Amino acid sequence: MREKIIYIFAAAAAVLLVRNLYVILLVLPDEAQQGPIYRIMFFHIPSAITCFIGFLAAGISSAIYLATKNPRNDAIAVASTEVSLAFATVVLATGSIWARIIWGIWWTWDARLTSMLVCWLLYASYLMLRRAIDEPTQRAKFSAVLSIFAFSDVIIVWKSIEWWRTQHPGPVLSIRTGGGQMNPAMEAAIYWNLLALILFGLVLVLVRLRQEEMRREIDGMRQMAHAI
Amino acid sequence: MSDVAVDCSGVWKFYGDFPALRDISLEVPPGRCLALIGRNGAGKTTLLRILAGFSKATRGRVSIFGNQPRETDARRRIGFLGHGISIYDELSALENLILFARMYGLAEPKKAALEWLELTGLTRVRDGLVREFSRGMRQRLAVARAFLHNPSVLLLDEPFTALDDRAIGVLQALLQAALREGRTIVMSTHQLREALELATDVALVERGGVAYQGPRTPEMLADPGWLYARYGES
Amino acid sequence: MQQTKQRGAMSWVGDVAVIFGKDLRAELRTKEALNASLSFALVILLLFSFAFDPSSEQTHDIAGGLLWIVYAFAGTLILNRSFVRELPNDCLDGLIAAPIPAWTLFLGKSLANFVLVLAVELISLPIFGIFYNVRWAQQGWALLLVLALTTWGLTVVGTMFSALTVNLRIRELMLPILIYPIMIPALLGAMEVTGPLITGKPLEGDLLTWVRLLVGFDIIFTSLSVALVETVLVG
Secondary structure, three states: OHHHHHHHHHHHHHHHHHHHHHHHHHHOOOEOOOEHHHHHHHHHHHHHHHHHHHHHHHHHHHHHHHHHOOHHHHHHHHHHHHHHHHHHHHHHHHHHHHHHHHOOOOOOOOHHHHHHHHHHHHHHHHHHHHHHOOOHHHHHHHHHHHHHHHHHHHHHHHHHHHHHOOOOOOOOOHHHHOOOOOOHHHHHHHHHHHHHHHHHHHHHHHHHHHHHHHHHHHHHHHHHHHHO | OOOOOEEEEEEEEEEOOEEEEEEEEEEEOOOOEEEEEOOOOOOHHHHHHHHHOOOOOOEEEEEEOOEOOOOHHHHHHEEEEOOOOOOOOOOEHHHHHHHHHHHOOEOOHHHHHHHHHHHOOOHHHOOOEHHHOOHHHHHHHHHHHHHOOOOOEEEEEOOOOOOOHHHHHHHHHHHHHHHHOOOEEEEEEOOHHHHHHHOOEEEEEEOOEEEEEEEOOHHHHHOOOHHHHHHOOO | OOOEOOOOOOHHHHHHHHHHHHHHHHHHHHOHHHHHHHHHHHHHHHHHHHHOOOOOHHHHHOHHHHHHHHHHHHHHHHHHHHHHOOOHHHHHHHHHHOOOOHHHHHHHHHHHHHHHHHHHHHHHHHHHHHHOOOOHHHHHHHHHHHHHHHHHHHHHHHHHHHHHHOOOOOHHHHHHHHHHHHHHHHHHHHHHHHHHHHOOOOOOOHHHHHHHHHHHHHHHHHHHHHHHHHHHHOO
16 A cells, blocks of 8 residues: 555655656746856755655654654654755755855855754754664654754744845745735746645655665564574 | 552553563552562563552553652652662761651651661761771661651562672561551562562562462462463473 | 641742752862863863954954854863762662652752853963953853853753763763754854854844843753653663
């Protein structure tokens, strides 16, 4: 059953991505001021949204783990954190490429860039903590605590660094601006690609989840073998 | 209040998928002394730590006089003596005992501390830093720390293992007195002789499960290996 | 044999005080962490004098940031010791077994760390003033408020993660990796407000926004730690 869901989602994500790439590359015109490079935003913005959905899911799953101690929730937390961290890396990389073309520099200590980097570091430390603990129950518990701390921190970081300095382009999606900032066709393309990336992310999480469950099973067998 | 001092039923403890304890059920009425016997790694320490509230059972129920081990009432009743002495090297003997007396909410911490220094023969060195104590003195201080708050349930993990003769003497006298006063003892041990002399009941723990459980019999005293030979796996 | 005291609703204050007193007394007797932290602070202050011209105006502009980097690094040495102190003789078992709630244990330890870290900060502040020719005391009380607010935030996060990493093989490596990213908002706020205060600007306007951030940081992470510390300490 799970197998089938993964294949269906993967197929849907692939079809959507092909369709979106066609629209983005061949249908939509170049943007007036930025030229062709603006197309990077069709991946940049949806990746950012996907990665935050993933971090939020990891935080919630971690809280549920602490309440129920069900190892499944720990597996969900680690799977979505890892996948989200990959999306966060995409956000940082695409952002840097865009900045190099438009601003002429790879990196600037702007509010959103800085917060994204802090966020990346926080969740990288989550993965490092997991590697440092051998006992599975303890690992699950401690990393759940860290995940909750990290997500709370991400919110504070975004608020505080926004006060600090902002150079990043302002919000463009009409749910944030009330409309009129962007060509509706372009905005639609962003949403379509968001759907594609969320589906793609979900597939990755499901695959990672299955792998995590197998790893647990193998660990259990290995310990059993040592005990005998 | 329950009339069973230590009660655990259907206790499982998993580390990941590995069951360190499998379906352990034990009942110890007040005034009894249960010796948990078994090889290293059988799960005795894990079980004692769950009874003492250091660790939570994955499944099953544990109660100390009807309370869960993490509840304040249960923790007040428990005296735990583990592998470490749980005594601060940087503090003096008296300071250590006063610290624990305060944490246990005793009405007169200093009086209780002095009383127990006397009982364990440490009055002379009460202001000395524990760092400078000999091994035997540290162990006697640990015994004082565990008994200080007048616990009704004593959980002892390998209590006789690292002790010198004098500390063994002090501990055995205290434990015998405790049993006479109707307190309850659960101890893990692989040194059968000292433990079996005190024990009223024994439980053989093997691979996280209870292989045998029952009253201590004279044959066990005569031949400490009897239990292993009879009920243990080869 | 003694009876235990009747415990009132405020008995947790006593529990916190017992742990606070114990940690402070043990540390003051050996002064291991305190001495290490102070000399580390001095060394970093010295190193910064090579990186920046200590007498230039520009250095005054970055004074806030410089100070907090010193404090964050030096403070970690004290925070790391907090639960490591409980490792010899399995002292942590004794504390967990005691009939006091885990969060009072946490608050007692945090308060002791707070006092120690604040002491290191207050000692290295005049030294910084002398080395870098800064008249730092013009807004003394406001500066003390900011020091206290930030230090509490750092201490709470540090103590919590000291508890979390205490049983790890590589805890000395993990603690800085875990706590510095989480401390970033507090450190950013502290740096933004300490700089102007040192150069004599009063605590008003934009600077108050940062003070609010510090208060928010303290409240959020104190509550989270208090809520989760039992889970961390009891396996």
